[in-house]
Amino acid sequence: MFDLSGKTALVTGGSRGLGRAIAVAFARQGADIAVNYRGNVQAADEVVAEIAALGRNAVAIQGDTSAGREACEAIVKAGIDGLGSVEILVNNAGITRDSLLVRMGVEEWDEVIGTNLGGPFWMTRAIARPMMKARRGRIINMSSAAGRMGNPGQANYAAAKAGLIGLTKTTARELASRGITCNAIAPGLIETDLTADLPAAATDALTGMTPLGYVGSVDDVAAAAVYFASDEARYVTGQVLGVDGGIVMGS
Numbered sequence: 001m002f003d004l005s006g007k008t009a010l011v012t013g014g015s016r017g018l019g020r021a022i023a024v025a026f027a028r029q030g031a032d033i034a035v036n037y038r039g040n041v042q043a044a045d046e047v048v049a050e051i052a053a054l055g056r057n058a059v060a061i062q063g064d065t066s067a068g069r070e071a072c073e074a075i076v077k078a079g080i081d082g083l084g085s086v087e088i089l090v091n092n093a094g095i096t097r098d099s100l101l102v103r104m105g106v107e108e109w110d111e112v113i114g115t116n117l118g119g120p121f122w123m124t125r126a127i128a129r130p131m132m133k134a135r136r137g138r139i140i141n142m143s144s145a146a147g148r149m150g151n152p153g154q155a156n157y158a159a160a161k162a163g164l165i166g167l168t169k170t171t172a173r174e175l176a177s178r179g180i181t182c183n184a185i186a187p188g189l190i191e192t193d194l195t196a197d198l199p200a201a202a203t204d205a206l207t208g209m210t211p212l213g214y215v216g217s218v219d220d221v222a223a224a225a226v227y228f229a230s231d232e233a234r235y236v237t238g239q240v241l242g243v244d245g246g247i248v249m250g251s
Contacts, residue, residue: 188244
């Protein structure tokens with residue numbers, strides 16, 4: 001596996017699901033971790049304890065990335081203060097508020113766009129200057145297969161995740177000259193808290209559409225994040241890696 005020894009990472013939404021798996025995977029490869037969470041302090045403390053048991057430093061940082069520029073700047077500052085630096089940013093925090101297009105309300109739209117797209121923008125903006133000053137950095141955005149192929153009932157989620165791909169490519173172009181890469185991971189059907197509430201019929205349908213024929217794990221996604229964070233990915237930027245069992249093959 002790729003070596004992240006001595007590196008520092010900030011993972012938003014790091015107290016559960018994909019974020020937790022990524023934070024722990026980074027720590028296993030030698031990184032120190034800032035675990036951002038919105039409200040569940042117990043879950044965040046559990047992740048910090050798990051990372052500490054691996055012999056790495058970890059801090060928990062409360063903050064809502066959907067709250068805008070000042071909130072995201074405070075999260076980044078806390079990460080730098082707690083670890084000494086933040087060399088890797090994983091924009092993972094995300095929510096769903098599913099509804100059919102003609103029934104979707106303003107709050108359902110705004111909450112998802114604000115969290116899943118606005119949050120990564122403001123977090124990236126906040127970390128850009130410290131990374132530019134250091135002339136190195138890795139930014140990893142968690143997009144989704146839904147952002148590449150659409151999904152009924154998820155106009156807000158799919159739009160945000162598609163927008164995140166555009167943000168990834170633009171960030172990659174703007175920051176490349178300073179030694180900073182920016183890539184996205186687009187998971188398909190992964191066993192997480194977000195997918196646990198899907199009706200069985202929906203899960204079966206998505207599994208049937210997946211060429212590999214089974215639901216992925218958070219570890220599959222975490223492995224991709226470790227690669228993008230590593231020195232081996234130094235010449236990779238502006239890319240979208242589908243960890244989706246082939247469901248968006250060729251897109």
